[in-house]
Amino acid sequence: MDEEIRARRAACTDTFLGNGLIRPRELLASIDPETDPDTYGEGGVVTELERHVAALLGKPAAVFLPSGTMAQAATLRVHADRRLSRTVVWHPYCHLDQHEGQAHQRLHQLIGRRTGDPEHLIALGDLEEVAEPVAALLLELPQRDLGGALPAWDDLVxxxxxARERGAAVHLDGARLWEASAGYERSPAEIAALFDTVYVSFYKGIGALPGCCVAGSAADVAAVREWRARLGGTLFALWPAAASALRLLDEGLAEMPARMRHARAIWDALAGVPEVRVVPDPPHTPMMHLLFAASAETFRENARRLAEETGLWVWPSGFATGDPDVVRAELSVGRATLRHKPEAIAEILSGLCM
Amino acid sequence: MDEEIRARRAACTDTFLGNGLIRPRELLASIDPETDPDTYGEGGVVTELERHVAALLGKPAAVFLPSGTMAQAATLRVHADRRLSRTVVWHPYCHLDQHEGQAHQRLHQLIGRRTGDPEHLIALGDLEEVAEPVAALLLELPQRDLGGALPAWDDLVxxxxxARERGAAVHLDGARLWEASAGYERSPAEIAALFDTVYVSFYKGIGALPGCCVAGSAADVAAVREWRARLGGTLFALWPAAASALRLLDEGLAEMPARMRHARAIWDALAGVPEVRVVPDPPHTPMMHLLFAASAETFRENARRLAEETGLWVWPSGFATGDPDVVRAELSVGRATLRHKPEAIAEILSGLCM
Structure with missing residues (x-):
């Protein structure tokens, strides 16, 4: 984010994006000053959070890590180290494939095999085309870069x-598992039961300081813990982020059904706004992608004016699409979104195209 | 630390070890609630700290990372990636060799070559025995596991x-560079000038939340930044630890000469206490190792009684030595040590042997 945009955001007073313009003061307030600290990730609030998350996901164990990049590559490596193959099958938009500097390959000697069509969810037929031995199948629920789409439950099963029939591990990229749970109307544990290992995040939908957990068998979690140390994630003190997560997790999770209803209500309100289309249509989870009938410049200019004239923060620019007259943006439906009426949101979104 | 010892420490009210019984409340207070936040390590207080540390060390650039384990292995890899060799020459007690799960080898394909005798500092003669091409020489100043010993300045030069004559990079493990600066009576920049890259830490002598910087050329620092992302250290928000470091760094650094004098005064006070010997003798920096004429059990029992009866926290147990009647412990001289008179400290140390 360049300095001009940072300054503009800092001057804004409201937003309907995700959990809002969370300021340092607000995040610091999520850490109990009486927190029982850990020592190098052992004991205190870190162990408490790990136990809570393991129970929530119905797994024997969980380990807290600073970031998803560290967590998921290490977890997949643990699966590969127990098998003959280094190949992990994933969707072309998998976060590890797109946003992690090929760390899986450079640090862990894993091969990511892109499976299926980028603009569609993985289907069983795509998997059946894979002939080589596979260490793990990674599924992302919901598929963020497809607007938070979820496969039908039976397809997922x-x-x-x-994967299991081939001896491959099944790993869930559950960065937004809390949202997937609302979309499926199934508990996180019911979804997690389909997977050997599950990664969940605390700073996205939950709105805590950065941090995440990997849950799974005691053996897999212990091995991830070893890699956390080697990767430099076993900090002397992990309690600030863990305390923030523990404080905010349950209330964030409890709010997910309301966020799901709000997402559908926004979609409803956009039915009469042809210049803003929703992907997927209707939304599967408390998030969606929006396609704006606007050039990149028009969108950027409208967003700037909105911020400067009304103090309302939206995306400073949209993502390019194949169509120069259409830009795309991601709407996470969070605490802040709930404070805005669907009709008011639809009107503002429409205004970004004018 | 097991639960009994954690509970005992939590019940203590005083200590003369390092910066004291730092509680979460105190650490949280080191973070300004009005902190200008970063986004994925860019901007705000993180950039401010990086610039401050680069200037302090007289280097063109610096990058903030969550941990030394992440920082140093990545930095050495950057040096090796620019050279023909993967070999890094270091002391047998090098932190990467002893305490990082062989991450340098498993993640970065580096070979650590132990050079010289474990119980002595590296000497030029040790280096001259190295025949193979070398990617980097790592020197730790002070050498923590030798009680914070420093080589003579001319030896260091x-x-x-x-290393330079052979085209190898020179990297400083400056986890306690602030202490080395007091020992040499030379500025951090004067010491750093001998090195291509310098790692410094903020949670040990400085007493902030965990975090560190690597300083060096713009090219080396940019490459370390890429590895930070791949290793999972480019968190969405790095500002809490950076704000804590920025708040505490200058005052910690300013206190180092007083800590050095206090270390020498403690050594003086121990002159009449033959059952407690100091390594090195006299101390080179504001830290020292202590050799207690006590069995492991006697020491442990005395430390327990001291904590439970007086609320004074010391090491719950000593490190074993080759002699069953001698245990070893590390005394970091910090903020808390300054609040205790050398004679009083000597008396308590003596009591741990009885």
């Missing part, structure tokens, strides 16, 4: 069965 | 010259 079939895909995880495909 | 000669060793760094040896």
């Amino acid at each position: 079939g895909q995880t069965q495909w | 000669g060793q760094t010259q040896w």
